[in-house]
Amino acid sequence: MAVALVPPRHVAIVMDGNGRWAQRRFLPRLAGHKQGVESLRRCVQACAQRGIGVLTVFAFSSENWNRPQDEVSGLMELLAKALTREVPQLCKDGVRLHFVGERTGLSDKVREGLAQAERETAHNSRLVLNVCFNYGGRWDIAQAAAQLAARGEAITEASLDRAMALSHVPDPDLLIRTGGEMRLSNFLLWQAAYSELVFSDRLWPEFDEAALDEAIAAFHARERRFGKTSEQVKA
Numbered sequence: 005m006a007v008a009l010v011p012p013r014h015v016a017i018v019m020d021g022n023g024r025w026a027q028r029r030f031l032p033r034l035a036g037h038k039q040g041v042e043s044l045r046r047c048v049q050a051c052a053q054r055g056i057g058v059l060t061v062f063a064f065s066s067e068n069w070n071r072p073q074d075e076v077s078g079l080m081e082l083l084a085k086a087l088t089r090e091v092p093q094l095c096k097d098g099v100r101l102h103f104v105g106e107r108t109g110l111s112d113k114v115r116e117g118l119a120q121a122e123r124e125t126a127h128n129s130r131l132v133l134n135v136c137f138n139y140g141g142r143w144d145i146a147q148a149a150a151q152l153a154a155r156g157e158a159i160t161e162a163s164l165d166r167a168m169a170l171s172h173v174p175d176p177d178l179l180i181r182t183g184g185e186m187r188l189s190n191f192l193l194w195q196a197a198y199s200e201l202v203f204s205d206r207l208w209p210e211f212d213e214a215a216l217d218e219a220i221a222a223f224h225a226r227e228r229r230f231g232k233t234s235e236q237v238k239a
């Protein structure tokens with residue numbers, strides 16, 4: 005008898021490879037980022053259909069400010085436009101948006117857009133979509149520690165965990181990076197302690213349902229031991 009596999013509760017993705025996708029087509033890098041938004045829309049729907057409860061994506065890192073100025077401003081513009089365009093469909097699909105990252109440093113327009121999209125999707129409950137924007141894993145650990153210090157709270161794993169920007173969701177079970185690079189680039193340094201890592205050579209704009217299913221199949225083939233022995237896990 006076939007046993008139905010439980011989907012990962014929380015999938016996290018480093019959406020990498022937009023620039024290369026565009027460059028291979030002799031297009032400006034921003035065209036790759038636009039195609040990346042299309043790919044994200046498809047991925048969100050695919051995750052909801054597969055019963056995944058939480059999807060966390062890396063959209064803009066603390067270090068991405070170091071890119072050419074026109075690419076940075078293009079990305080900010082793209083985010084602002086995508087927000088107003090995508091929210092109605094996200095509501096239809098039951099998606100609740102959270103933006104994770106440092107908001108100071110973003111323009112008033114972008115900040116207000118993020119807050120509005122969060123408000124408008126706050127009642128949805130099928131899938132939580134965390135968009136990490138102006139996010140870095142080191143920023144998150146430091147801001148959590150600073151909060152505890154300001155409140156005079158003891159720093160423990162549990163108290164830090166509660167003060168982190170992703171405290172509203174469980175740690176990711178599966179962490180995917182597209183684009184062929186095998187590094188975290190400052191993504192979820194704390195939360196990925198026991199995530200299963202899957203690296204895909206597909207560039208993000210080409211990451212489709214089949215590629216997602218491949219990553220989920222790789223996840224199901226792993227034995228998660230959390231420090232125990234294989235014999236203990238099987239018992």
Ligand code: IPE
Nearest residue numbers: 019020021022023024025063
């Ligand atoms: C990821 O794609 C998106 C962002 C970092 C904003 P890249 O823009 O890093 O694409 P490559 O790695 O240059 O191909």
Ligand code: IPE
Nearest residue numbers: 018019020062063064065189
């Ligand atoms: C990681 O990709 C950040 C995002 C996908 C938003 P990068 O393209 O910035 O990572 P590096 O520079 O290759 O490590």
Ligand code: MG
Nearest residue numbers: 020021022183
């Ligand atoms: Mg990249």
